[in-house]
Amino acid sequence: MQEKYYGWGLPVDVSVHGWQVDQLIVVVHVFMAVLFIGWFSFLIYALIRFRQKPAHQADARARHFKLPTYVEAGVALFEVVLLCAFSFPIFSQARNEFPREDKALKVRVVAEQFAWNVHYPGKDGLFGRMDPKLIKAVNPLGLDPADPAGRDDVTTVNQLRVPVHTPVIVELASKDVIHSFAIPVMRVKQDVIPGQTVRSWFEAKQTGNFQIVCAQLCGLGHYRMRGFFTVQDKDEFRTWFDAETAKKTGQKQP
């Protein structure tokens, strides 16, 4: 089941907006291939034709070539196209154009040395207050029990479940060092700097089990900081979420 997702090139694209990043990567690589093959074949031809032959002397009169200056201008022009037509719009979409709050699922992910703490706001849609001093093994996020908003919050470790075809807004924070929240199949990557919270967003278009990667060296356990990213149908997700809320609120009423 894993094989068809991953191979030696780009992994499967599960994100609704992932095709834009893939398209840019493909366009750039075609541009690079055309440039390299043209330029490399010219090099080989020049090497073969002007190799040292008896009774042949190099001629110092430098023939002025028109073509290279055109090629260089063409390269510069195409780079402008790459910037304005592809990179600026895609990057600003990823960084600025967040989906509407009411239509999206809000999640908070707090990275720590070698695990992802996932924190759902629960029915009331409000995240409970967090306090570093309250952090204990059993309460990795340091949720304040006194805060009513936090009572119905669902927290999991390394398990990010999202419904399909629903935009998800992820609020990222780190407890200790710099991590990087990355989901290769969703074409999402965002450095998580301690001391700041940063938001990222994505929308899945296909169900399945995928993985969250830590893309920034964060210590000796960096390689095993793997999170599971599960995309489920809407109703399947709701039943899971209700069960978790019941488990959480159930504990509250004695």
Added chain:
Amino acid sequence: MSTAVIPYISESHPVTGVTNSKLGTWCFLASEVMLFGGLFSAYVLLRTGTLEWPHGKELLNVPLATVNTLVLITSSVTMVMSWASLVMKSLSRYRFFMGLTILLGLAFLVVKAFEYGHKFQHHLFPSTGTFYAVYFTLTGLHGLHVLGGILVNLYFLVPGSRLWRTNPEQFTGRIECAGLYWHFVDLVWIFLFPVLYLL
């Protein structure tokens, strides 16, 4: 020490118009500008990053620092006077002004030491807050540069001046370069003083 004969040590290059040591000193000062540029960039980033940044006036002794600034400016003047007296071919006046420069530099360091001691007594260390960390690091590194300048000047005061008898031109050039460095150190303090103490 045998070195192949290197031209333009004491007479300036016909085209560029500067001697080797002057161009070398200005390159070194350019790298020092970038060093303090890095530190000032750290100050700007840290200050714009936090909301509450204490005003220097409340935490630091401004009158004492003002006196210190005047001390350093005076040492700059005596430094350039020591060079001018060499141009006027009088070694004794050079020694007088160079000695004065060294004393003023030491005075500056003594005032700094007093300031640091005063802070340490009140348990204000670099680790107490970002403002103090920036204050101690910037003024500390500047202080080390002042100390380095004093050591170079001390060398030129006594052992270095033997060169005056054999090659006065080269010795004057060396004092000019030591002067360039000293004025640069004063220039850094001219920016450090308002940034840390007054804003």
Added chain:
Amino acid sequence: MNSELGSTLKRPKRPDKSNHKMESLMGGRRENEKLPFWRRYIFSQDHKVIGIQYGITGLCFLLFGFTLMMLMRWQLAYPGKPLPLIGQFFPETAMISGIMLPEFYNQLGAMHGTIMVFLGVVPLAVGGFGNYFLPLQVGAPDMAFPKLNMVSYWFYFVGGVVMIASFFVPGGAAQSGWTSYPPLADIAPTGQTLWLVGMAFLINSSLLGSLNFIVTTVQLRTEGMSFFRLPFFVWAQFVTAFLLLLAFPPLMAAAVLQLMDRLAHTSFFMPSGLVVAGKVLEASGGGNPLLWQHLFWFLAHPEVYVLILPAMGIVAEIITCNTRKPIYGYKALVYSALFIGFMSFLVWAHHMYLTGMGTKMSAFFQITTMIISIPSVIVLTTMVLTLWGGSIRFNTPMLFAIAFLPMFGIGGLTGLPLGLAAADIHLHDTYYVIGHFHYVVAPGTIFALFAGIYHWFPKITGRRMSETLGKIHFWSSLAFINGIFMPMFLQGLAGVSRRLFDPTQYAHALSTQPLNVFISICAWLLGLAQIPFILNFFGSLFWGRRTGQNPWEATTLEWAAPSPPPHGNFPKPVRVYRGPYEYSAPGRKKDFWPQNALEAD
């Protein structure tokens, strides 16, 4: 070692016009022989001896950095399996009965980067070739400040010793990557402090060195050597010296700040409220980790141009010499190098697109990154057009120089997707980045340095290196080096992130594991391929064929001095009459016209 003064010194006939006096030049040389051994070879002030010291130490560190990489490749190819043969010799803190520990892998990774960049390639390219050949090609008797030059080598040497010593302190060497991002670097064990102290020495060594290069190039050019008659190698070293002079000090400032963080418990880079391993960190907080990234990359991007510019200089020399034809577009090449030097200060934040930077700032840095790709294209194109109409000799230095062109081409082109922020989202910190910069540095700069060694070995020692061993070394290194770095692009596209101790933990990395095994085998074979070079290098010192003053029939000034040049370089002061690359000038018997040859001969 080998600078005995065979040539008899005739007293020059014409009276000395230039202002340095002949007698003291002769006196300088006789005086140099009377120096004790340690003053003539250890604490020498002769730019040639210092160049050789830099070169040999740089090559040793390159080999040491290479072995670190070969250890890493074992762990990446066969994670968790004990290292055969030498595995049991490692201490418990590194390997438990041959099985590598993650912290030791991180140490290898961080020190491989640091040693190869700061202790291997830059000292070899700038300290070795620059120190030896810049004064010769400029026609100067020595560097402008010989004592400063000596101090710069010994600062570098101390920095190197401190870096090696950091392996043996408790907790091991620096292990937060060669970039040492805080807060991870702030809470790392004591090896990180030694890394910072070592870096401080290396920074000051490069600073003193670059000062010398600038003053020598500007002030000590011989008569007739105008700026636009300088060989392109001198231009490349000149621009590199400016990059070193102005870009290194901010990293010195950052190292001071991180040392304060680690030793005086300030928190320049430590934000408030950090919780490490369950305990709240008692640092005062208020710091910003991005401050280090800005200061570090402000240096590190000019640093990568410091790595490539001398290589371009060496390749330009060798290509023109072996095509027997003037360089195509000398002025365009020089202006491109100057423009690269200028722009390299304004592109650094393209390493930081994903740190939460706004779209306006990332747009600015994307534009400057695209702009800086243009001069590199111009440099490559002019060098290829130099081949047109030439009479190309395929000796070993020329093979390495020609191979530099396509390899640096791949390195440069693969920088494009990384420079575009949108594509960088997927490719940031993956093996695509590793492939990109290694293509620029390994088959790029290091091949150019090999070319430089083969090309100038006759000038340094008076003997030639063997062509057959050279060609074996070339073709095997070219094959294996591409075997290592080409598959990395596939891994990068698959999203495999860098610095992973055990890639098989991730599904998308597991699918590329066969590539890892192939890469590792190529890496070890590349290690074997260096043996012919090492034998050739040391063997030719004693058994290489003796050569005269100008075996390659080149035109630049270093070939006007005897091989090896004596102290003070030129027996008679040289005067320059023409540009650096007057090959195959029409109507002349010989197909090369040295810069210092009089009009007649």
Added chain:
Amino acid sequence: MSALSHGGIRRHVRSYIGVFAALAVLTLVTVAVSNLRLAFFFAIAAALLIAVVKASLVAGFFMHLAFERVIIFVLLFFTFLFFLALLILPALS
């Protein structure tokens, strides 16, 4: 510079005393300005302006930049440009 005529150096020495007085006065001025409790932006602008004036006095007369050759200015121009880039760009992002 060191080949100045005797008269020339006399003029220089007089200018040094003048510059010294100006620097002392400006130091007192900048302290006085800081006590005026100006709005934050004006306080910074005033302090930096005075500091720049003092710096150019020191650089111009004591370091003889006013009489220096063009090569030093080329070096300082690029250094100042990169100094500004390093000072401003990190804070903007």
